[in-house]
Amino acid sequence: MTASPPHKEFLDGVRDQLPLLLGVVPFGLIFGALAISAGVPPLAAQGFSLVIFAGSAQFIAATMVGSGALPGVIVFTILIVNLRHALYSASLAPHLAHLPRRWKLALSWLLTDEAFAMASARYRRGELAQAHWYLLGTGMTLWASWQVSTSLGIALGTRLPEDLPLDFALPLTFLAILRPNLVDPPSWAAAAAGGLLAVLLGGLPFKLGLVVASMAAVGTGLAVHRLSGRHKADGNA
């Protein structure tokens, strides 16, 4: 088995990210426009995308700036909304453990929902010696698209067509990536628990429902894994 060369991994990462841009680019346009209408100066609006690089948190933060919330409260809210990234960090950590520190610093910087989704799919496929280049390609494509679409949203303001349902491309992509993760009863249990709990907890603010549901779902997957393991052990006895 020969691993793909770095440039091929990088370009694969770029290519596989393209369908997600259907959802990400309109999201960036709307963020730019929304930040301006909330009273954020253009340079600072771009600053949100350059420095924070997390769509949902940026939306909530810009809205809070508009409604005059205290800066400390907004920072705390950003932290809560982005807590889910710790799960992504934990999931990718074993795959990145062998890399030099500069790679860990760079790939962490680019770790969004979309990058994590594509990375989890990539790490299921094997031949992983150069897979970090795939992550770099995917993350840089997202980062660049997010910057450009934010700039366009800042420049165009509210003159955006709102009737195209392109935001639906993001859940659809996650749905496509979910499919190969469903390989055994424990992974099915984790997905079922995650989906159902996220729906039940959908009313919680700041994406807390997503974090709590995901953690409980990981526990559910583990529990089913343990039970089925014990079952097998009993059968062998």
Next chain:
Amino acid sequence: MPEGSIWIVVMLGGLATYLIRLSFIALVPHERLPAAFRDGLRFIPPAVLSAIVLPELVLRDGALALSLDNHRLLAGVVAALVAWRTRSTWLTIGAGLLALILLSLL
């Protein structure tokens, strides 16, 4: 809000976000984590992806919407079938968006 305060929000919000993303990749050594934690890692993708997708399909404005009027749920079912059969990201997105647009034209 003064522009200086907005930049403080940007910088501290960015720092908090980066530290969260760095947490397990660069700050906590993987070998030090309990075995149960490491066993659970493989369930993070199915757990999170499903937790992101399902509310997008069945919740409308925060309320459960399990009816034929919920076009996103119907389009999501179409997309799930295509994802199941083809395992293609492009075909899944194409089928889901097409179904959503066609339903809105009905």
